[in-house]
Amino acid sequence: MTKKEKIMEAAIRLFCSLGFQNTSTTKITKEAGVGTGTLFLYFKSKDQLVNDLYLEIKKEMQVYHHVFSNSNLAFKDQLNTFWVEVVHWGLANPDKFKFLMQFKNSPYLTRITMDEVSEDHKFVAEVMQKAIADGLIINQPFEFLMALFTSQFLSIIQYLTLQNNDQQEALIQTSFEILWNGIKKN
Amino acid sequence: MTKKEKIMEAAIRLFCSLGFQNTSTTKITKEAGVGTGTLFLYFKSKDQLVNDLYLEIKKEMQVYHHVFSNSNLAFKDQLNTFWVEVVHWGLANPDKFKFLMQFKNSPYLTRITMDEVSEDHKFVAEVMQKAIADGLIINQPFEFLMALFTSQFLSIIQYLTLQNNDQQEALIQTSFEILWNGIKKN
Amino acid sequence: MTKKEKIMEAAIRLFCSLGFQNTSTTKITKEAGVGTGTLFLYFKSKDQLVNDLYLEIKKEMQVYHHVFSNSNLAFKDQLNTFWVEVVHWGLANPDKFKFLMQFKNSPYLTRITMDEVSEDHKFVAEVMQKAIADGLIINQPFEFLMALFTSQFLSIIQYLTLQNNDQQEALIQTSFEILWNGIKKN
Amino acid sequence: MTKKEKIMEAAIRLFCSLGFQNTSTTKITKEAGVGTGTLFLYFKSKDQLVNDLYLEIKKEMQVYHHVFSNSNLAFKDQLNTFWVEVVHWGLANPDKFKFLMQFKNSPYLTRITMDEVSEDHKFVAEVMQKAIADGLIINQPFEFLMALFTSQFLSIIQYLTLQNNDQQEALIQTSFEILWNGIKKN
DNA sequence: CATGAATGAGATTTCATTCAT
DNA sequence: GATGAATGAAATCTCATTCAT
Numbered sequence: 128m129t130k131k132e133k134i135m136e137a138a139i140r141l142f143c144s145l146g147f148q149n150t151s152t153t154k155i156t157k158e159a160g161v162g163t164g165t166l167f168l169y170f171k172s173k174d175q176l177v178n179d180l181y182l183e184i185k186k187e188m189q190v191y192h193h194v195f196s197n198s199n200l201a202f203k204d205q206l207n208t209f210w211v212e213v214v215h216w217g218l219a220n221p222d223k224f225k226f227l228m229q230f231k232n233s234p235y236l237t238r239i240t241m242d243e244v245s246e247d248h249k250f251v252a253e254v255m256q257k258a259i260a261d262g263l264i265i266n267q268p269f270e271f272l273m274a275l276f277t278s279q280f281l282s283i284i285q286y287l288t289l290q291n292n293d294q295q296e297a298l299i300q301t302s303f304e305i306l307w308n309g310i311k312k313n
Numbered sequence: 314m315t316k317k318e319k320i321m322e323a324a325i326r327l328f329c330s331l332g333f334q335n336t337s338t339t340k341i342t343k344e345a346g347v348g349t350g351t352l353f354l355y356f357k358s359k360d361q362l363v364n365d366l367y368l369e370i371k372k373e374m375q376v377y378h379h380v381f382s383n384s385n386l387a388f389k390d391q392l393n394t395f396w397v398e399v400v401h402w403g404l405a406n407p408d409k410f411k412f413l414m415q416f417k418n419s420p421y422l423t424r425i426t427m428d429e430v431s432e433d434h435k436f437v438a439e440v441m442q443k444a445i446a447d448g449l450i451i452n453q454p455f456e457f458l459m460a461l462f463t464s465q466f467l468s469i470i471q472y473l474t475l476q477n478n479d480q481q482e483a484l485i486q487t488s489f490e491i492l493w494n495g496i497k498k499n
Numbered sequence: 500m501t502k503k504e505k506i507m508e509a510a511i512r513l514f515c516s517l518g519f520q521n522t523s524t525t526k527i528t529k530e531a532g533v534g535t536g537t538l539f540l541y542f543k544s545k546d547q548l549v550n551d552l553y554l555e556i557k558k559e560m561q562v563y564h565h566v567f568s569n570s571n572l573a574f575k576d577q578l579n580t581f582w583v584e585v586v587h588w589g590l591a592n593p594d595k596f597k598f599l600m601q602f603k604n605s606p607y608l609t610r611i612t613m614d615e616v617s618e619d620h621k622f623v624a625e626v627m628q629k630a631i632a633d634g635l636i637i638n639q640p641f642e643f644l645m646a647l648f649t650s651q652f653l654s655i656i657q658y659l660t661l662q663n664n665d666q667q668e669a670l671i672q673t674s675f676e677i678l679w680n681g682i683k684k685n
Numbered sequence: 686m687t688k689k690e691k692i693m694e695a696a697i698r699l700f701c702s703l704g705f706q707n708t709s710t711t712k713i714t715k716e717a718g719v720g721t722g723t724l725f726l727y728f729k730s731k732d733q734l735v736n737d738l739y740l741e742i743k744k745e746m747q748v749y750h751h752v753f754s755n756s757n758l759a760f761k762d763q764l765n766t767f768w769v770e771v772v773h774w775g776l777a778n779p780d781k782f783k784f785l786m787q788f789k790n791s792p793y794l795t796r797i798t799m800d801e802v803s804e805d806h807k808f809v810a811e812v813m814q815k816a817i818a819d820g821l822i823i824n825q826p827f828e829f830l831m832a833l834f835t836s837q838f839l840s841i842i843q844y845l846t847l848q849n850n851d852q853q854e855a856l857i858q859t860s861f862e863i864l865w866n867g868i869k870k871n
Numbered sequence: 872c873a874t875g876a877a878t879g880a881g882a883t884t885t886c887a888t889t890c891a892t
Numbered sequence: 893g894a895t896g897a898a899t900g901a902a903a904t905c906t907c908a909t910t911c912a913t
Binding site for chain 5: 894895896899905907
Binding site: 145146147148149228229232233234265267268270271274275277278279281282283285286289290292298301302304305306308309310 | 332420451454456457460464467469471472475478492
């Protein structure tokens with residue numbers, strides 16, 4: 128693992144357990160086992176570190192978009208698969224998930240980061256718009272549907288992380304059905 | 314307006330536009346037009362100020378719970394009314410709403426504040442449980458339903474605040490129906 | 500007890516248990532049960548309060564000088580009586596004693612206070628000088644002898660305060676003899 | 686001289702001339718010619734600085750204990766030599782001496798510092814106890830004799846520092862004899 | 872006389888960032 | 893590239909003192 132990677136790992140861990148401003152750059156470098164100056168060799172500033180981490184994690188999640196390219200599946204099944212996979216990712220990577228939640232609306236994310244992320248949304252937007260055009264889901268603004276999706280994603284993960292439920296898989300499926308029953312056209 | 318009120322108003326305004334740690338206590342007192350020491354006369358610390366504000370705003374929202382006591386309305390209509398009223402409150406008080414969002418999961422809120430807030434949840438919990446028992450909504454853990462409700466509430470307000478949509482009232486109603494179609498028993 | 504007296508009592512108590520700069524004027528007035536402003540009605544400043552207290556306590560100790568006027572007693576017996584009485588006073592008033600020790604060499608005492616105190620020394624100086632002239636004690640500068648006296652006074656009280664010795668009276672007498680054997684002419 | 690040493694020197698100088706709470710950490714760093722943050726790089730807090738200084742100076746004085754190991758000298762001569770050397774040290778290092786005086790009984794010294802210092806007392810205690818056992822000095826509690834010794838030491842130095850006496854060496858010897866005549870047996 | 876809300880200068884401490892090695 | 897000692901701006905919080913009531 129490179130020093131840069133060590134720093135990124137340590138930063139995510141500490142930001143999540145201590146919060147952004149209780150995590151000094153010195154603490155990060157100590158946790159990463161590198162010199163204090165090294166952080167600034169790879170990241171212009173502490174803010175830049177946050178932005179880079181955000182983009183990195185977003186990219187990691189993007190992998191799950193592939194299911195929408197599988198034309199053997201109906202849209203509902205594509206969405207269902209995506210849902211299950213992404214929720215599992217969140218449960219398996221609680222620190223990264225918490226990091227996303229913490230910084231989603233924070234002033235640390237610069238416009239540039241925001242823009243890079245919306246690039247990523249475009250693909251999902253097209254998928255959704257096709258589903259609307261096909262009369263599968265209700266005709267509402269894309270951003271509204273995305274906000275809905277995100278909020279339900281957040282709530283199921285938060286619930287499962289806190290409660291340690293033994294019916295986990297069933298609940299994940301239930302949560303998808305709640306979402307689907309809400310947005311499907313009937 | 315008392316000095317204490319001036320400080321609370323200024324704090325909410327600044328916390329929302331600048332974030333918690335970009336808002337120094339000095340900035341708050343300057344914005345409020347009082348001496349730097351005056352803040353600490355009314356709030357033991359900057360952290361205490363956040364906690365007090367949180368409880369204050371939560372109490373303000375609690376007012377809308379009254380609709381659940383109106384036995385002339387069916388549960389769906391109670392929930393619908395509550396939804397519309399609370400979303401309107403959020404839109405009318407964007408700063409207070411943003412404040413709640415920012416601190417909901419933050420480490421600044423102490424256990425004591427958390428406990429005071431969950432007191433408030435008890436009433437809503439009973440209402441929900443009765444609806445489950447009556448077979449009106451799906452039988453799922455209360456905390457899960459609450460998380461769902463809350464996060465969907467946040468996302469609709471956030472969406473409307475950002476987009477300045479001219480179909481606002483219709484969208485609020487739609488958002489309720491998405492929620493209801495998701496959780497209703499059929 | 501007047502408000503002024505209440506403040507002085509509270510101040511001695513708090514200065515001794517908490518130290519000078521851990522004792523705010525607000526704490527003193529709270530302990531005294533008066534308003535914050537009242538302290539400044541009777542004492543120009545916190546520093547002035549310390550000076551006034553110092554002079555007050557010094558005056559209280561001065562009472563024991565009377566024994567030197569009793570011409571029925573030999574000088575050694577005068578000094579012995581004085582010693583025993585003053586040590587008893589110190590043991591009975593540990594707060595006042597500690598206060599004197601704490602401020603004896605502190606920068607809080609102004610020149611004026613110092614001067615007022617040396618006035619008081621003049622009487623003792625005369626008594627000492629007569630004893631030197633009479634060949635009873637060694638011929639050394641008065642201030643040197645006084646410093647000696649004070650330091651032994653300090654050490655016996657500090658020892659007895661800390662140790663709670665059951666041979667207290669015997670030790671007080673012993674301490675006098677140590678002093679006397681040290682300074683007597685032989 | 687390292688920055689840490691510069692800070693320690695400046696701190697002693699200022700604590701002695703201005704007192705502890707009139708000496709801000711900023712003043713110390715300015716006097717030492719280093720950045721404000723540098724003080725906290727070497728000392729966790731202002732309080733810690735005082736404790737470290739105290740232990741440092743105590744250690745410096747401890748050097749004079751060596752004379753008690755010289756078995757060619759009788760106890761009285763050992764004590765006499767020690768007395769003279771230590772008084773000279775005090776006169777040569779008035780700031781360090783004043784520092785010790787100021788903090789000896791102050792609440793700034795932590796229990797840990799106290800304990801470290803009493804370790805140092807153990808050696809002297811043994812020496813004294815042997816002298817008592819040998820019937821050379823009066824049989825009194827060790828702590829009492831130590832208090833006596835210490836306070837008399839302080840008073841002679843204080844006296845000589847203030848008075849600038851030209852009979853200095855004679856007075857130092859006299860002060861020892863006063864002590865010895867006080868505590869010697871018979 | 873007595874009060875206590877209000878003040879703001881000043882104290883301690885933190886920490887992102889730099890730069891000489 | 894890598895380091896970590898050094899920095900100083902800025903943050904939070906305290907408290908002696910004032911003054912309108």
